Amino acid sequence: MDEFNINILSWIGGREENQDSSGSRETKHGLLVVVCDGMGGTKGGSIASKLAVETILEEVANTNHANTAEILREAITKANSVVYHAGCTRQDLQGMGTTVVALLINENKATAAHVGDSRIYQVRGSKKIFRTFDHSMVFELVKRGTISEEQARLSAQSNVILRAIGTKPEVEIEINEEIHYLKGDRFLLCSDGIWGAVNEKEMLKLIKNEKSVERTVEHIMETIDTIGTGTGGKHDNLTAALIETNINSKIQPETGNRIKIIISILSILLFISICLNIWRFIFH
Numbered sequence: 393m394d395e396f397n398i399n400i401l402s403w404i405g406g407r408e409e410n411q412d413s414s415g416s417r418e419t420k421h422g423l424l425v426v427v428c429d430g431m432g433g434t435k436g437g438s439i440a441s442k443l444a445v446e447t448i449l450e451e452v453a454n455t456n457h458a459n460t461a462e463i464l465r466e467a468i469t470k471a472n473s474v475v476y477h478a479g480c481t482r483q484d485l486q487g488m489g490t491t492v493v494a495l496l497i498n499e500n501k502a503t504a505a506h507v508g509d510s511r512i513y514q515v516r517g518s519k520k521i522f523r524t525f526d527h528s529m530v531f532e533l534v535k536r537g538t539i540s541e542e543q544a545r546l547s548a549q550s551n552v553i554l555r556a557i558g559t560k561p562e563v564e565i566e567i568n569e570e571i572h573y574l575k576g577d578r579f580l581l582c583s584d585g586i587w588g589a590v591n592e593k594e595m596l597k598l599i600k601n602e603k604s605v606e607r608t609v610e611h612i613m614e615t616i617d618t619i620g621t622g623t624g625g626k627h628d629n630l631t632a633a634l635i636e637t638n639i640n641s642k643i644q645p646e647t648g649n650r651i652k653i654i655i656s657i658l659s660i661l662l663f664i665s666i667c668l669n670i671w672r673f674i675f676h
Contacts, residue, residue, distance in 0.1 A: 395499055395639045396423050397605040401613050402631040405585055406620055411437030412583050412631040413445040413490075419453045421463055422498025425633050429491045429510050429583040431556070432479075436488030440475045444490050444557050447471040452496065460496050460503040461569040468492060468505055468557065468565050475558025489556035493524065493581045497635065500642045502571040502579065507563055508553045511587050513580040514571065515599045520592075522571060527555040542591055550588065572645040578605075579635040580612075585628030589616045599634070609634045 404410040411430035416423065428444045430437030451467035471492070479485045491508025504512045506524045509531075514522035525531060529552040530544035544550060555564055573579075580599050587595055598615060601608040612632050620627025 395637065396497060397636040397638065398423065398425065398634065399606045399609045400425070400427075400631075400633040401609050403613055403617060403629065405617065405629045406625045406627040407629055409438060410629045411441055412585070412629040413438070413441035414581075414631050414633055415445045415449050416633065417449045417453055419496075421452060421455075421458075421460060422496050423635070424449060424452050424494065424496050425579075425581055425635060426492065426494045427510055427581040427583060427631050427633055428493075428557070429508070429585075429629070429631070430488070431490065432485070432488030436479070436485045437490070439478070439485060440488040440490040440558050443475050443478060444468075444471040444492055447474045448492070448494055460498075460501070461505075461567045464494055464496055464503060464505040464567060465565055468494065468507065469563065472557045472563040473561075476561055479558055487559065489559035491553065491583070492557050495579055495581055495635065497573075497579070497637075499639060501569070502573055502641070504568045504571060505565055507555045507557055507565055509551070510581070510583050513578075513582075513595070513599055514573065515578045515580070515596055516574060516576070518596060518600050520596055521573075521577070522568070524566070524568070526553070527566070528553045545588060545591065551584065570643055571641075572643055573637050573641045575637055575640050577637045578608075579637075581633040581635075583629060583631045585630045586612065586616055586632050589619050589627070605634050605636045 400414050402412050414427045416425045426445050426448050428441035430441030448467045448471050451470050457463050479488045491510040493506040493510040493512050496503045509526040509528045512524045530547045533539045534544050598612045
């Protein structure tokens, strides 16, 4: 699609196997991009993530639904079923699972779906417009205000996730629909091997890199891999998918609550003023 530039890279990092999987596909519903981070056994993680990506890409491409949120929900639900049943058929694959982030973007809007702690960022210039919120134990503490996001990132328990594809017969999927974007916005989908290596300020700097999409992804991977190598060389798999928009989305962002309140107050005052003028006209 000429409306979007995309580049995806996946590196093994400091592990013996790359259990991340990723893919993209142009569909009648828009450009679909998926990143999964597998877990479980010597083979289970890579199999789970690969099955999930393949299933989601296929399901979205073949569905006749029009609602993008339901398209992603049904595709990820199907992927959960496929991975779960595959894990039940082989003893060496029992308990395997994977995180997932999926972005379906077209000329109207972007729709994001995720399960687990892989992330989607939307960046405009140097500003973060949108980011998924991890389904993890430490980020539940962030929600409660017990710890900060940076403390969560650095926690030894940061990899304890509360939701995953394929570990249970059913899965709860978080979906953000009708995401507005402007020309030049960038969406980054990445596994925790990427975002977990640097603080959020540094992460945003990497995403907003002024270079091309291709070079930006290469720079992200090289930077994170260098950090991992310098801290022992046993760092996680690295997967990053970057999409840059060449158009403005057709949908407009919702009016802010503050503006809505101001408009409501002005409307009430105008109504009162009209009523007073009518009363004066009638009785005077």
